[in-house]
Amino acid sequence: MTQAYPPEDDKGLSMRNITHLIYGLFALGLLSAGFFGIATIAAVILAYLKRGDAAGTLYAKHFDWVIKTFWWGMLWVVLSALATFIFIGWITGVIALVWVVYRIIKGWLALLSGQSPAAEY
Template sequence: MTEVLQPENPNGLSMRTLTHIVYGLFALGLISAGFLGLATIAAVVVAYLKRSDAAGTLYAGHFDWIIKTFWWGLLWCVLSALATFIFIGWITGMIALIWIIYRIARGWLALFSGNSPQAID
């Protein structure tokens, strides 16, 4: 399925630039080990706010990708934190962190190549 690229809006940030900013904010929150966790929250909020503007374009898939990565990653990190009481949470926490980093890298690389994150298989 071919995705339609929306014409760029000359009155502000283009959807492509905004998507790069969202990936950058998410990555900043991860790199800072939660110290700048608000950057990750800001990335998800922007993704939710701009998802309807990007509907039917390549960028809608990226916003959905970021939102799903956040919620699934949060779920697995919380479950891993609970599992630290039985000493397996450290392992599952590291797996969850690696999975989140993989998802952000895969999505961002797909954006650089002009594809949807789901298109890279």
């Protein structure tokens, strides 16, 4: 069963393209090991700005997915940084990074298949 995308007007980028842009910016920030960390922040800001426009559509769930991934990832990175004082922060930091990468890949693949990301948080 395929899911039809909601009709969109032809003004500017479509919600689908904006969602791809958000995932792409987030991935760029991660792949560059923080060098383009501003790209990740831009992705989250764009998700916050467009979340209202996408309300009630498939894309709103993707925006929420990216926003929650960012904030949970930030929490775990900060806790891991604090835990480096007791020498386990490096392990938890790597686990947090793998989790964030997993969620970005899972969300982007769900977008490509026309579905919303799973509701596991």
